[in-house]
Amino acid sequence: MATVLYIEASPLKERSHTIEVARAFLGAYREARPQDTIETIDLWAQALPPFDGATIEAKFAVLRKKEFTPLQQEKWDAVRAVARRFNAADKYVLSVPMWNFSVPYPLKHYIDVVTLAGENWTWSTWGLMRPWVTVEPSSPEPKLLTPIARANPSSYARSSASHCTSAAAVGQ
Ligand SMILES: Cc1cc2nc3c(=O)[nH]c(=O)nc-3n(C[C@H](O)[C@H](O)[C@H](O)COP(=O)(O)O)c2cc1C
Numbered sequence: 001m002a003t004v005l006y007i008e009a010s011p012l013k014e015r016s017h018t019i020e021v022a023r024a025f026l027g028a029y030r031e032a033r034p035q036d037t038i039e040t041i042d043l044w045a046q047a048l049p050p051f052d053g054a055t056i057e058a059k060f061a062v063l064r065k066k067e068f069t070p071l072q073q074e075k076w077d078a079v080r081a082v083a084r085r086f087n088a089a090d091k092y093v094l095s096v097p098m099w100n101f102s103v104p105y106p107l108k109h110y111i112d113v114v115t116l117a118g119e120n121w122t123w124s125t126w127g128l129m130r131p132w133v134t135v136e137p138s139s140p141e142p143k144l145l146t147p148i149a150r151a152n153p154s155s156y157a158r159s160s161a162s163h164c165t166s167a168a169a170v171g172q
Pocket residue numbers: 010011012015016017018019096097098099100101102
């Protein structure tokens with residue numbers, strides 16, 4: 001049984017094209033895999049913690065293996081709760097409109113909040129970023145995010161770019 005996290009980035013709801021595509025996909029997915037759980041994050045309904053100066057200081061403290069100040073601890077707890085929900089999913093579906101050749105700003109905010117040192121990436125032995133999830137857009141079956149920390153913790157992630165227009169499909 002897998003958990004699918006559906007992340008919705010359009011504010012237009014019933015008028016949204018990307019949400020319509022995502023709903024069609026999720027409906028078919030539910031029929032194909034009724035044993036799986038689908039969770040939804042509406043980025044326009046969920047208040048995200050700000051990724052502000054104190055949160056960035058907390059991130060540096062993690063990277064430098066330093067103690068948090070009480071404020072940094074509070075900030076880190078807030079972003080880590082969001083990141084852990086993201087990391088706990090097995091598969092991801094995103095419905096994403098194009099806004100000014102990019103994504104709607106709440107999605108960028110979400111990406112900044114969930115991309116946390118020590119939670120889903122760390123430094124490799126060469127000092128490079130080593131992600132624990134990777135994007136695999138091209139496979140015989142539609143496949144997006146593979147949680148490689150669980151699948152193969154000792155291998156270095158392949159990093160591959162992906163375009164994500166409207167609804168994107170999920171893994172395995
Ligand atoms: C603020 C904003 C910026 C947009 N920027 C672009 C753009 O850069 N390129 C494009 O092709 N369409 C752009 N569009 C059009 C949307 O991508 C299009 O309306 C899409 O259907 C929106 O998805 P939705 O219906 O799921 O909300 C923009 C729409 C909005 C509201």
